[in-house]
Amino acid sequence: MRIQRILATTAALTCLAALPACKGEGQAAPPGAPAPSGSASAGAAGGAAAEGPLVRAQQYMRQWAGCEDLSAKADDPRMPDGDFPKTGKWSVTEIGVCSTTAEKSDIVIAVPKDMKEFQAGYKKHVLDKISGGDGAYGLVSNVLIGKDFVAFPTLPKTSMALVRSEMRVLTCNPTAPVPKGYKREKALVEDCGLSDFVAAEDGSGSPNFETPQNPSDGGGEKLGQPKSGSLGLARAGSIPELRNLVNNSPLACKDHFSTDPEAVEIESIDYQPVVKGNATDWGVSGRALCGQPAGERRAHDLSWLDTVGDMKKLQTKAKAAQQADLKDDGTLRATASMLLVGENVAVETNKPAARFVLYQLQFLYLNCVPGFSAPSGYRLEKAQVEGCVLTNYEPEHPVR
Structure with a gap:
């Protein structure tokens, strides 16, 4: 397991959330920029509008991770069956889903009318789970915030690719840690945080450089198990x-x-x-x-x-x-x-x-x-x- 702590002014946060305009092949254009040739039709083929926030989100994420076969159809089997994200909840107006190619996984996309309202809704959802007895809920988050959309990748590897952009992981569990070396930024609601640290239950997320790294990585040994001795343990003098x-x-x-x-x-x-x-x-x-x-x-x-x-x-x-x-x-x-x-x-x-x-x-x-x-x-x-x-x-x- 893995991890250490989260939580600039609203104006600074607005800058953080704004996705960058980049020039040159292979770099990101901001959401809303003209689509590369063929991108809109690729999105429309899956049932999503040829233009609009879902397609713009797809175009943006493609700079870092696959996002193919975009669909907004409610009966698409890749659509989430949980209690969020849902149209009409937390100001969400549109829901879409696309698939990565290399990882063979999905990314659900939600478009909120009011990003602060969305984050407030997610915060309440997390706190309700915690007060209901699930104190660890939200410590591992797959909620990634963009400028005007939210992505829910199903694999940590996809999240790790996306946080290389200006997208950030939203965490609202007050004990969710962010290790040194990762960005820690304020969300739009109190007591939530944005970070480029991707936590994963199975250890496949972002590396935590505050804890000793396994010296046998890549050497054929089972990940997480030292050949001998210990990877390091806590100590205190009193x-x-x-x-x-x-x-x-x-x-x-x-x-x-x-x-x-x-x-x-x-x-x-x-x-x-x-x-x-x-x-x-x-x-x-x-x-x-x-x-x-x-x-x-x-x-x-x-x-x-x-x-x-x-x-x-x-x-x-x-x-x-x-x-x-x-x-x-x-x-x-x-x-x-x-x-x-x-x-x-x-x-x-x-x-x-x-x-x-x-x-x-x-x-x-x-x-x-x-x-x-x-x-x-x-x-x-x-x-x-x-x-x-x-x-x-x-x-x-x-x-x-």
Whole structure:
């Protein structure tokens, strides 16, 4: 998994969204420029008007990615069957679809009358999903904003080609990360961002140069798996340093944090730590609680930060606890925290959205499920205890 954070004035944003006029063969003409010979007829053949915003969007995207067989027919089997984009929703007036050739994938195109209204609608959609319990929704986005159209490529490879233009990925999940080296620009609505970083669930998106790159890439080894050792893990010298490291994750450590021993021992039926009892027996040297203990309302957002003096001891005890949990019904309790470890630190949390961000900070999950394997593109490294691995792949919580 992969990633790190988003979010210039409205005038600057307008310039950003304006697609460039370029001269010379193979460079982009702005949407609305005269079509190259034969382009309009190619679009019209699929049922789209020979002129108009759909054809202009097609002409623009062709400079970076294939967009053939343009169609605006509602019964085209390539049209999306989800709840967006839809004509009449979020000010969308037209919907079209075209296909790439090399990747054999599709690009849905939406034309909004009001781009700000569209972005506001998408933001609400994302936040509704998050409030409904899907905290990771929108962390991987295929919503690409152009000057007067929005594209929805079905493959990250197509998105990566299109962001070489002035098109940008729209993200409205507040924890969606943008690694260093990528553009971070304001959207037309608050708390959303535009970027040229393409996140992908399977690791096939834009490379994250903030995390160590696999030295065996191209050498025949399985992508994401080092030949030996580790690709790198998070570390911190103290609990305050660890808190600062994870401060921008959804762990609630910024506003609700305590190292008081009595507070650290608090747990609830909804939020259960990995480390129980005497922390030193687990190899833990320092411990803190993030989140709110019970008060006027029940305890919520509880997670734990650990500095670790003996990582092998921690992993050994955590393996035993995890396997005891698995004995009940073969699955881990949803309310039980998962242990994410670094070199000398660990975080215990049951929040998938928080773990998604922690993976970008080079924490890895201690997985002791028998027979577990991770797909190519995810990290999979040896743990310090036999029968477990360290990984950033969670089959039960795939990123949307």
